[in-house]
Amino acid sequence: MKNALIIYAHPEPKSFNAALCDRAVSVLSEVGYEVVVSDLHAQNFSPLLDRPDFTSAADPDYFKPQTEQMQAVEGDSFAAELKSEMDKLERADLLIFQFPLWWFGLPAILKGWVDRVFAMGFAYGPGIGNYSRGRFKGRKAMLSLSTGGPLSHFANDGLSGALDVVLWPIQNGMLNFTGFSVLPPFVAPGPARIGDNERAALLTAWEARLRSIDETRPLNFHDLDDFDLKGPEPGRLKPGITGRTVGQRSGL
Numbered sequence: 001m002k003n004a005l006i007i008y009a010h011p012e013p014k015s016f017n018a019a020l021c022d023r024a025v026s027v028l029s030e031v032g033y034e035v036v037v038s039d040l041h042a043q044n045f046s047p048l049l050d051r052p053d054f055t056s057a058a059d060p061d062y063f064k065p066q067t068e069q070m071q072a073v074e075g076d077s078f079a080a081e082l083k084s085e086m087d088k089l090e091r092a093d094l095l096i097f098q099f100p101l102w103w104f105g106l107p108a109i110l111k112g113w114v115d116r117v118f119a120m121g122f123a124y125g126p127g128i129g130n131y132s133r134g135r136f137k138g139r140k141a142m143l144s145l146s147t148g149g150p151l152s153h154f155a156n157d158g159l160s161g162a163l164d165v166v167l168w169p170i171q172n173g174m175l176n177f178t179g180f181s182v183l184p185p186f187v188a189p190g191p192a193r194i195g196d197n198e199r200a201a202l203l204t205a206w207e208a209r210l211r212s213i214d215e216t217r218p219l220n221f222h223d224l225d226d227f228d229l230k231g232p233e234p235g236r237l238k239p240g241i242t243g244r245t246v247g248q249r250s251g252l
């Protein structure tokens, strides 16, 4: 049996995001996944990466988050709240972030989940590898989000900017960086601005995406080998390798 982990971030249990989360649980269960939900507000999850993340301190005089994280991996000294989330993540073949777009990004509670759970030494860092050689290679992740604005705001020439540019820090900086294959996002545009029938249609569209999730092609990110990592300008594409991921539309 495959495992799915949904990280759900919305403060209102009757919200449209809650409906999207519930639909994902029922459909993924039908198509053969064991589904676990981290309901961050219900869990009262703290977004703060700070001393209480650890049951012991590498350096009690100077708090350097990544040093403490690496020490906690070695010493098995993450707080119980984090161990539990890391265990869920270890088991997940499919990771879904379900959230409303807030200030062009993740709500703070979900950003904090990433800060704290994608810890150095666990999700990335020395000896682990990143991007196409990342820790979660072979697993899939995707975003399911709602917006306030209509889809046209997220067109290439739209007011908010192209959707893949808006989502780049999450899709590339968090998910691709840690090795996930990133599936195209599902967007529910402006659920508060439309009627019940249109909202029902959005839930049906989400259901269709979920039913075909195992056949969905991931977004196209460059392999790490496409980049020159040692030259005078490390991190740039090697000569002759063309194309960028940002700017390539993801289905809209």
Ligand SMILES: Cc1cc2nc3c(=O)[nH]c(=O)nc-3n(C[C@H](O)[C@H](O)[C@H](O)COP(=O)(O)OP(=O)(O)OC[C@H]3O[C@@H](n4cnc5c(N)ncnc54)[C@H](O)[C@@H]3O)c2cc1C
Pocket: 010, 012, 014, 015, 016, 017, 018, 019, 099, 100, 101, 102, 103, 104, 105, 145, 146, 147, 148, 149, 190, 191, 192, 196, 199, 200
């Ligand atoms: C701090 C902040 C920053 C923001 N920044 C941005 C931004 O940068 N860009 C942007 O575009 N937007 C932004 N927004 C707007 C935000 O993205 C939207 O308000 C949000 O995505 C709407 O989703 P929701 O789940 O909160 O909708 P809700 O308002 O909870 O729900 C919409 C409607 O759906 C109904 N509903 C619930 N369940 C069902 C169901 N099962 N079937 C049918 N209808 C149902 C509800 O009753 C409600 O009438 C921001 C909002 C905040 C608070």
